[in-house]
Amino acid sequence: MxxxxxxxxxxxxxxxxxxxxxxxxxxxxxxTSFTQQPPKNKSIPFKKINVKATPPIDGYDxxxxxxxxxxxxxxxxxLSLKKAQEVAKQKQIKAGSEELKKHCATAxxxxxxxxxxxxxxxxxxxxxxxxxxxxxxxQKRQEITQFLxxxxx
Numbered sequence: 001m002x003x004x005x006x007x008x009x010x011x012x013x014x015x016x017x018x019x020x021x022x023x024x025x026x027x028x029x030x031x032t033s034f035t036q037q038p039p040k041n042k043s044i045p046f047k048k049i050n051v052k053a054t055p056p057i058d059g060y061d062x063x064x065x066x067x068x069x070x071x072x073x074x075x076x077x078x079l080s081l082k083k084a085q086e087v088a089k090q091k092q093i094k095a096g097s098e099e100l101k102k103h104c105a106t107a108x109x110x111x112x113x114x115x116x117x118x119x120x121x122x123x124x125x126x127x128x129x130x131x132x133x134x135x136x137x138x139q140k141r142q143e144i145t146q147f148l149x150x151x152x153x
Contacts, residue, residue: 022049103153111144 025046121129
């Protein structure tokens with residue numbers, strides 16, 4: 001346990017980016033090169049550039065950057081929620097449309113049953129059977145026709 005801890009600390013200390021270096025040198029053709037290793041040709045002069053911590057972006061400190069990132073994350077979450085609500089609304093409209101189509105089909109079937117005439121039993125949309133006189137049949141026809149004209153194409 002203690003050995004593992006010491007090994008981790010050792011690796012963290014010596015693997016730090018603070019020990020990284022960049023070498024700048026000019027080759028025989030006159031091109032400037034930046035590499036992480038000095039040139040293989042030892043006669044070429046090079047300059048070691050020490051890597052420092054990244055300066056703050058646009059003068060912002062870490063807290064300001066974190067606050068901006070949180071604001072962007074919140075905005076993205078809001079957009080995602082809004083999109084999910086729109087999708088749910090579209091599904092609800094589609095389900096309502098399918099339900100209306102079912103009601104229209106039932107109403108058309110009920111109107112056809114009423115128009116067959118005679119002293120027949122009439123099955124309404126609720127599934128119950130009625131024996132209607134002519135006046136009640138005419139009233140039902142008007143109700144169904146009104147529903148069809150208002151809601152169905």
